[in-house]
Amino acid sequence: MTGASRRAIKLQVNGKPHAAEVDVRLTLADCLRQEFKLTGTHLGCEHGVCGACTVLLDGQSVRACLMLAVQADGRAVATVEGLAGADGKLNILQQAFKDHHGLQCGFCTPGILMTLTECFADKPDLTEQDIRVALSGNICRCTGYQGIVDAAMDALRKMRSLL
Amino acid sequence: MKSRHTFGERVSRIEDDALLTGRGRFVDDIALPGMTEAAFLRSPYAHAAIRRIDVTAALALPGVIAVLTLDDLRPYLTTDKLAVGMPSPSYRLEVDRPILASTEVTYVGEPIAVVIATSRYIAEDALNLIALDADPLEVVADCREALKPGAPRAHRALPHNLVAEFDITYGQVDAAFAAAKTVLREKFWQHRGAGQSMEGRGILARFDESERLLTLWNSTQTPNVGQRLLADLLGLEETEVRVIAPDIGGGFGPKLVFYCEEVVIAAAAMIVKAPVKWIEDRREHFMSTTQERDQYWDVEIAVDDDARVLGIRGSLLHDHGAYTARGVNIPYNSALTVPLAYNVPNYRMDVKLALTNKVPVTPIRGAGQPQGCFVMERLLDRVAQKLNLDRAEVRRRNLVRADQMPCTKEIKLRGGTFVVLDSGDYPASQQAALDAGGWSGFAERQKAARAQGRHIGIGVANYVEGTGRGPFEPVRVRVSASGKILVASSATAMGQGTKTMLAQVVAEQFGGEIDNVVVTTGDTSAMSSGFGGFNSRQAVMAGSSAHSAAMTVRAKAIQAASHLLEAAPEDLEIVGSRIQVVGSDRFISLGDVSRALAGIAGYRLPGDMEPGLEATAQVIVHDMAFSSGSAVAEVEVDVETGEVRVKNLVLSHDCGRMINPTLVDGQVIGGVAHGLGNALFEWMGYDSNAQPITTNFGEYLLITATEMPAIKILHSESPSPLNALGVKGVGESGVIPIAAVIVSAVENALEGLNVRLAHCPISPMDVLKAIADVRKAPSES
Numbered sequence: 038m039t040g041a042s043r044r045a046i047k048l049q050v051n052g053k054p055h056a057a058e059v060d061v062r063l064t065l066a067d068c069l070r071q072e073f074k075l076t077g078t079h080l081g082c083e084h085g086v087c088g089a090c091t092v093l094l095d096g097q098s099v100r101a102c103l104m105l106a107v108q109a110d111g112r113a114v115a116t117v118e119g120l121a122g123a124d125g126k127l128n129i130l131q132q133a134f135k136d137h138h139g140l141q142c143g144f145c146t147p148g149i150l151m152t153l154t155e156c157f158a159d160k161p162d163l164t165e166q167d168i169r170v171a172l173s174g175n176i177c178r179c180t181g182y183q184g185i186v187d188a189a190m191d192a193l194r195k196m197r198s199l200l
Numbered sequence: 201m202k203s204r205h206t207f208g209e210r211v212s213r214i215e216d217d218a219l220l221t222g223r224g225r226f227v228d229d230i231a232l233p234g235m236t237e238a239a240f241l242r243s244p245y246a247h248a249a250i251r252r253i254d255v256t257a258a259l260a261l262p263g264v265i266a267v268l269t270l271d272d273l274r275p276y277l278t279t280d281k282l283a284v285g286m287p288s289p290s291y292r293l294e295v296d297r298p299i300l301a302s303t304e305v306t307y308v309g310e311p312i313a314v315v316i317a318t319s320r321y322i323a324e325d326a327l328n329l330i331a332l333d334a335d336p337l338e339v340v341a342d343c344r345e346a347l348k349p350g351a352p353r354a355h356r357a358l359p360h361n362l363v364a365e366f367d368i369t370y371g372q373v374d375a376a377f378a379a380a381k382t383v384l385r386e387k388f389w390q391h392r393g394a395g396q397s398m399e400g401r402g403i404l405a406r407f408d409e410s411e412r413l414l415t416l417w418n419s420t421q422t423p424n425v426g427q428r429l430l431a432d433l434l435g436l437e438e439t440e441v442r443v444i445a446p447d448i449g450g451g452f453g454p455k456l457v458f459y460c461e462e463v464v465i466a467a468a469a470m471i472v473k474a475p476v477k478w479i480e481d482r483r484e485h486f487m488s489t490t491q492e493r494d495q496y497w498d499v500e501i502a503v504d505d506d507a508r509v510l511g512i513r514g515s516l517l518h519d520h521g522a523y524t525a526r527g528v529n530i531p532y533n534s535a536l537t538v539p540l541a542y543n544v545p546n547y548r549m550d551v552k553l554a555l556t557n558k559v560p561v562t563p564i565r566g567a568g569q570p571q572g573c574f575v576m577e578r579l580l581d582r583v584a585q586k587l588n589l590d591r592a593e594v595r596r597r598n599l600v601r602a603d604q605m606p607c608t609k610e611i612k613l614r615g616g617t618f619v620v621l622d623s624g625d626y627p628a629s630q631q632a633a634l635d636a637g638g639w640s641g642f643a644e645r646q647k648a649a650r651a652q653g654r655h656i657g658i659g660v661a662n663y664v665e666g667t668g669r670g671p672f673e674p675v676r677v678r679v680s681a682s683g684k685i686l687v688a689s690s691a692t693a694m695g696q697g698t699k700t701m702l703a704q705v706v707a708e709q710f711g712g713e714i715d716n717v718v719v720t721t722g723d724t725s726a727m728s729s730g731f732g733g734f735n736s737r738q739a740v741m742a743g744s745s746a747h748s749a750a751m752t753v754r755a756k757a758i759q760a761a762s763h764l765l766e767a768a769p770e771d772l773e774i775v776g777s778r779i780q781v782v783g784s785d786r787f788i789s790l791g792d793v794s795r796a797l798a799g800i801a802g803y804r805l806p807g808d809m810e811p812g813l814e815a816t817a818q819v820i821v822h823d824m825a826f827s828s829g830s831a832v833a834e835v836e837v838d839v840e841t842g843e844v845r846v847k848n849l850v851l852s853h854d855c856g857r858m859i860n861p862t863l864v865d866g867q868v869i870g871g872v873a874h875g876l877g878n879a880l881f882e883w884m885g886y887d888s889n890a891q892p893i894t895t896n897f898g899e900y901l902l903i904t905a906t907e908m909p910a911i912k913i914l915h916s917e918s919p920s921p922l923n924a925l926g927v928k929g930v931g932e933s934g935v936i937p938i939a940a941v942i943v944s945a946v947e948n949a950l951e952g953l954n955v956r957l958a959h960c961p962i963s964p965m966d967v968l969k970a971i972a973d974v975r976k977a978p979s980e981s
């Protein structure tokens with residue numbers, strides 16, 4: 038690799054500063070997983086359909102498989118590792134997934150949690166149909182989605198009751 | 201504190217916390233110092249003769265460590281073929297996979313060479329620099345063409361493409377047909393597609409020369425089988441090979457197969473003297489992971505005037521792919537499943553397996569059973585249409601009845617024992633599903649909807665599932681010095697909650713403290729024999745062994761405690777992690793009992809007992825436990841666009857005693873989702889040159905949350921008499937009746953248009969074409 042094909046980047050990941058020198062062609066997903074050892078973000082297709090790699094970039098969901106790490110330079114990334122409390126306690130959404138059997142193999146789960154985290158942030162009044170539409174960019178081969186949708190609705194109810 | 205129950209309870213899964221917080225440990229999450237990465241050169245041809253593989257330019261690329269072909273691997277291998285097919289007298293040809301193709305490639309995606317580099321990015325760059333010189337050969341793209349005289353051959357050296365043939369026959373089928381007044385005949389095409397676990401396959405291999413230990417982290421359903429094969433192929437002792445299946449991102453069948461990549465990556469780690477990782481990408485999954493694909497049936501059913509089945513006969517042609525990677529089991533299951541849930545006195549199915557230039561076919565969730573179910577259920581719909589009877593009534597008259605249980609069928613399992621349906625009440629199950637699905641009032645609703653121009657339809661299908669394939673699955677239960685209950689098994693978790701299931705069975709014997717149980721699965725160093733996860737077998741086989749081992753350890757703990765506490769065994773109970781004298785404050789911790797049984801040099805053991813507080817059980821069961829159930833589905837068909845919406849789906853099922861009803865629900869609903877994909881969406885397409893044309897999730901459709909209806913599940917529990925827990929497997933149940941019930945419902949929605957559907961999946965184009973075809977056809981009357 039020539040010098041020009043590598044670049045230094047700095048970004049916030051889950052509120053903490055991270056820096057690396059990366060190949061410009063390195064995807065954001067590979068950067069998170071290999072450079073920063075945050076392996077919770079998964080790769081299910083590497084072509085932007087399955088949603089397993091979903092992370093939030095400045096609060097908005099993106100496919101980390103379709104983005105380059107250099108494109109995230111200077112920005113804030115949120116991944117599944119940042120959801121639980123500092124003490125490791127599951128957050129409301131994670132707990133709801135546990136309570137409603139919202140995961141089986143758990144491979145799709147990080148992406149689904151991030152998709153729902155984004156959609157709960159701006160719209161607390163979602164219906165079940167809204168949730169299904171929001172999830173339509175995340176593929177789960179195991180669950181048939183019922184446990185996921187039940188978990189999402191339960192988490193929404195609990196979040197609303199805290200408002 | 202009181203002793204609690206865990207068996208049969210909806211306890212939360214012990215797997216979840218790690219997976220929900222990003223702390224899962226899938227193969228690709230493991231990084232070792234000095235690790236290299238691999239990429240495979242795969243055949244771009246469906247069939248070609250290889251002349252030369254020139255790797256010079258690839259090797260010269262900075263970052264490339266090695267480029268290996270079969271010649272480079274040979275010194276490390278005891279053979280250059282993977283002979284893994286299960287035994288059967290039905291084979292006509294031997295077609296084992298080469299470990300890497302060197303003279304001929306026979307499907308697109310077949311591995312030819314492997315690049316080892318400092319990163320996957322560089323390894324893929326290097327693939328483009330390998331010069332493959334090959335002459336394309338004639339291609340077998342369709343199993344129907346494969347057996348015609350003069351057809352091209354899938355392999356140059358083979359005389360024909362008929363890889364295996366057999367029949368399943370009982371009774372006097374031709375006599376029954378000769379005497380029957382009503383005989384109906386139909387041809388079916390069924391297609392099942394690919395496994396598509398969200399995590400593809402993946403392997404990380406390390407060879408430690410000083411310890412002479414090969415360790416393979418492998419996303420597999422069968423680590424113990426893999427260990428034995430790797431030892432054979434590499435000329436190692438089993439003790440020199442450790443296979444670990446860490447967290448597995450779904451299996452669904454294809455990961456039970458042993459693949460060339462496993463031995464190639466292992467050998468590569470020995471050659472380059474560094475850990476090697478290979479992670480399958482999705483395109484590779486489409487091209488080189490085994491699939492199920494096509495079956496063509498031509499079947500007749502004979503019935504009497506009361507719609508009672510007199511016999512079924514016909515033929516089944518099965519696409520086997522280019523090699524034998526598992527066996528004849530899928531079409532065997534398909535042909536065996538047809539008459540299983542019903543009383544079919546005479547039966548013959550002639551089965552042929554044809555080689556094609558496509559990736560090998562091996563079980564996908566359901567393993568041929570959904571196809572058998574589809575054929576039977578479609579035939580029964582035809583009987584109902586012909587005799588103008590209610591579809592459910594036709595089924596009720598023919599279903600195996602509760603008073604027939606246990607019901608011996610005249611069909612043998614692949615191991616040679618007769619099928620015995622062990623328990624269940626199939627007609628009651630159907631009735632429950634009909635009631636919950638609104639069957640009796642449906643005709644009215646359909647009429648009302650039709651008046652508004654809407655086409656709604658309802659369908660029904662019954663199924664049985666053979667579960668708990670034997671002969672055994674070992675489980676060891678051990679109490680550690682700290683008082684933890686350590687459970688180890690060759691059972692392999694792919695997301696079903698296997699660890700939770702085993703913990704529940706064991707904790708039931710140890711005071712119900714599930715948090716005190718630590719389960720290790722899928723690691724050959726924890727359990728050196730066994731098979732792994734497939735055929736909905738682990739709750740039955742590993743569950744039974746776990747129960748037996750836990751009972752033994754419990755009894756021993758109580759006996760030892762009775763010596764140590766000087767109390768009668770019957771006065772002792774296990775509560776939490778201690779054994780206490782009932783109604784007193786005297787107790788001893790399980791950890792202390794374990795320490796006492798570990799012994800002290802020079803001293804006697806308590807009560808002169810055998811040392812150690814552990815037991816391994818390998819409960820042997822040969823007969824399969826048959827789960828069963830019934831599905832009722834309601835659909836709405838848009839006759840303008842051909843779109844099918846599933847509005848309502850009820851599944852009444854019986855998997856014997858449930859260890860955890862929540863996990864059972866999850867398995868059933870997941871199976872239904874897979875079945876809906878098979879009914880409506882999933883199609884693994886190939887063109888006439890056998891080039892795959894659906895190699896991403898835009899082209900191959902998996903069901904998403906918006907197409908998935910809410911599923912209503914009705915449980916009933918007929919304990920299996922075959923094992924002490926009374927359990928039956930459930931992992932594949934949900935998928936089996938779904939294509940059948942959906943196609944039945946779609947046909948019903950188009951009632952009056954006389955559309956007949958005899959295949960799956962049915963796309964919107966298929967629906968429109970079927971409507972157009974009947975409109976074009978001259979009317980019968």
Ligand code: FES
Pocket residue numbers: 079080081082083084085086087088089090091100101102103
């Ligand atoms: S891995 Fe990024 S969308 Fe599938």
Ligand code: FES
Pocket residue numbers: 139140141142143144145146176177178179180398449450695
């Ligand atoms: S839980 Fe396995 S893919 Fe969603």
